[in-house]
Amino acid sequence: MSLFRIFINQLDEDDLEMASSKKVITREEWEKKLNAVKLRKEDMNTLVMNFLVTEGFVEAADKFQRESGTKPEIDLSTITDRMAVKKAVQNGHVEDAIEKVNDLNPEILDTNPELFFHLQQQRLIELIRHGKIEEALEFAQEELAPRGEENQSFLQELEKTVALLVFEDASNCPVKDLLDISHRLKTASEVNAAILTSQSHEKDPKLPSLLKMLIWAQNQLDEKAVYPHINDLSTAQLQDPSE
Amino acid sequence: MTSLPMTASSDNGRRNENDETSVAVNRRDPIVHFLDKIRLSATKLGDAMEDDNEGEESPTELNTINSAGGFLIVSPDKLSVKYTNTNLHGYDVGVAQANKPAPFKCLTYYFEIFVKDAGAKGKVAIGFTKEGFIMRRQPGWEVNSCGYHGDDGNIYRGKGTGEAFGPTYTTGDTVGGGIDYASQEFFFTKNGAFVGKIPKDIKGHLFPTVAVHSQNEEVSVNFGKEKFVFDVKGYETSARNKQEMAIEKVSIPPNIGYGLVKTYLLHYGYEETLNAFNLATKTTVPPILIAQENVVDEDDSSYDLHQRKTLRKLVRSGDIDAALANLQDWYPQIVQDDTSVVCFLLHCQKFIEFVRVGKLAEGVEFGRLELAKFVGLTEFQDIIEDCFALLVYSKPEESPVGYFLEDSQRELVADAVNAAILSTNPDKKDVSHLHSHLEILLRQLTVCCLERRSMNGDQGETFRLHHVLNNSTRR
Structure with missing residues (x-):
């Protein structure tokens, strides 16, 4: 069966190739269509x-x-609370952030062990960053190790983080990315998304998806037609097919 | 009627050097499309209904009139068929089509059959056929038809010989046939499991079809009245997810959304929002970098931002007199022609504001004085009549012309004034500046989706921004 199916599919593709006289839509026609959109x-x-x-x-x-x-x-006041949490993580005040999340809705961290682990991990990273070695070790043993026992991937993350202690110059070691500001931002956006989800709101804005959809829709239409494109989203300039 | 503006204020000198084009542009008043926007508001109710499956009818029962009556009996509820003959040859198949073609302005169409009795030979088939199908032939045997046959599990598509496809099926089995309009494929299922799919190369309306072809074969059809055995919603969801994932993979410049929001705010003169937005993007950690191109464009769209913002605020608060007075001071060229679209919209709005506060007598007087001159002008006729209709209703806000009293009408008039001011900018490159970048992109997206759909014979779902925005907030 499969060989025959492949053969049939192949035939179809050839047929398509032969009939690939793409429809050409001039700029004038296209602009008319654009203006007709309601x-x-x-x-x-x-x-x-x-x-x-x-x-x-x-x-x-x-x-x-x-x-x-x-x-x-959604109620704008909820944004203020959410941004306060986000900002706290971005600035490295993780303990403060955890408290704020729990004030907002204790279920968020209860139902999201991965997020909670990442916040605790970020807390450990901040302790190491500030050279509080003893405190860091204590925190790792008491708070993080038990979680690592429950979950293999948490354990790996934890080991990676503790490795920061081993290197004298942490800023130049294989796990130095953890100390980078981008790791804070990553954790911050994770909390942000979790809070949005808890407010039954989508975690991403719709605008970027629509822009992606535009590029995708143009690519799809390219298979069948030649028409004016928008290649640069920031200028939104219509380009003639030949350009 | 007043003549076209002869001269404009001094900052408009550049335009007058090129009198020819300036006149041409004025004749096709670029603000005119705002009138269509009002007409669009008027269709809001109708549009909402259109959203609901686009008013397409779905098959509900079998067609008893053109089925091969001599060989089969359709049950009184028109949902099952039985072959009562003894089959002798290939031209005495018992075929029944649905009473309506499968709807196609959706992602998929799907129906199921249940084999009550496979009869003597189990020659049951499910498939899709066109309107003029020979009702004594198995679906799939003739061109422009396709069928999944129970006796050999083969798929037939336009020929007397089948291709290996899936398992056979018999008494007690539920088999489904579907059309995936997005991928332009037929798919079939057996007892709730997906069997396979083939390309759909048949254009136009397709009827869900069943066939029986040996003594005592009996099949019932489910057009969706009963719950389907196959999880067709799940199938649709996974098809959607697949598409969403493909879209999600597309890469776009970082922070492009910020730039577009910024130009949008600039374009429409939402100055306070813009200031708050700018302040916030500068103070985030790390600050959000907005692409260079947008910064260049900013000079262009920040043209008279403050004046535009002030006028928007006045229009939105219903203070039309103050808006007109400011326009007279700042942009006399806009209000010079008192039958221009902007003048029309502002005067209409003043009338609407009278109605809003219940000053009907004043409204009528104002209407006679200032709106009468628009009555004979064809481009305004329908709108002005609808506007006057506000007077007829004791509760105008609940009337069919109630949209005039909504916030969106004020916003629309404010947008028209904004566009008129933007078009006085001597540095503007072309009329495309009437639309914000964001709007241009969304128009392009809509047309791309519509075009692709029209190349599939208008099959599948349509893209509607309104839909996208309102659907997923539920999630």
Whole structure:
């Protein structure tokens, strides 16, 4: 069966190849189609509000509500709390962040052991960064080791983190990435996403997905037609097919 | 009617050097598309219904009129068939099509059959056929049809010989047939398990079809009234996820979203939001870097930002007189022609504001004085009539023209004023600046999706921003 199927599929592809006279759509025709699209301003505003809210721009979201009449999808005060947690992690105040998350909703860390482990790991990293070796060891043994016993991947992470202690110059060792600011940001965005999820909100704004979808849709249409493209998202300039 | 503006204020000198084009642009008032936006608001109700499966009908029962009546009996509920003859040759198959073709403005179509009795030879088939199908032939034997046959488990597509496809099926089995419009494939299932798929090379309307072809064969059909054995929702979800994953893999420049939001705020003159946004992006750790191109464009779209913001605020608060007075001071060229689209929209809005606060008598007086001149102009006719209709209702906000009283109407008029001011910018490159970048990108996305869909015979789901925005907030 399989050989025959492959043969059939092959035939189909050949047929397609032969019939690959792509439809050509001129700029004029295309612009006509573009102008015929019915876009509602409210929808555009909703998209922008969704971006501001999800990315945590509480002031801007508040102003935008006043300037455009767009209702935010969640209570703006929850953004302030979420951003406070995020900022605390970004600044290395992990203990503070954990407390804030628990104030917000204790279920977030209870139901999310991986997130909790990552926060504790970040706490350990901060202790090491500040040279508090004894405190770091104590914390690793008391708080992190028991979790490592429960979960193999946690244990590996823990070992990797403790390895920072072994190197005299931690900034130049194989696990130095853990000390990088980007690791804080990674942990911060993990907490941010978990809080959003707990508020039954999507963790990512819709705008970037729509932009990806645009590129994807253009690629898909490329298989069947030649038409004006937008290649540079930031300028949104329409390029003629030949360019 | 007043003539076209002869001269504009001094900062507009550049445009007058090129009188020809300036006149041409003015004749096709670029603000005119805001009128269509009002018409779009008017269709809001109809549109919401359209969203619901696009009003397509689905098959509900078997067609008793054109089935091969001589060889089979369709049950009174029109949901099962039985072969009552003894089959003698290939032209006495008992075939029944659904009463309606499969709907196609969706991701998939699916139906199931249950083999009550495989009869003497078990020559049951499930498939899809076109309207004029010869109802005495097995689906798949003739061109423009396809069928999954129970006796050999083969798939037939347009020929008398089949291709190995899946397992055979018989008494007690539930078999399903589906169309995946996104991938343009037929797929079949047996007892809830996916059997396989083949490319769909048949265009146009397709009817779900069953066939029986040996004595006492009996099959019942489920067009969705009963729960399907196969998890078709799960199939759709995984198809969607597959597509979403493919989209997620596309790489876009980092922080591109920030840049687009910024130009959007600039474009529409949301100055306070912009300031708050700028401040916040600068103080994050690490600060968000916005691509260079946007910074260059900023000069262009920050044109008269403060004036635009002020006018938006006035229009949005319903203070049309103040908005008009400011326009007169700052941009006399915009209000010089008192039958321009912007003037029309502002005067309409003033009338609407009278209605809003219940000052109907004043509204009527104002209407006679200031709106009467628009009545004879075809481009405004329908809108002005709808506007006056507000007077008819005791509760205008609940009437069919209630959209005029919504916040979105004020926003729309504010947008028109904003666009008119932007078009006075002597440095603007072309009319495409009427739209924000974000809007241009979303238009491009919509047209790409529509075009691709139209090349598939308009099959599959349509892309609608409104849908995308409102669907996933539930999750």
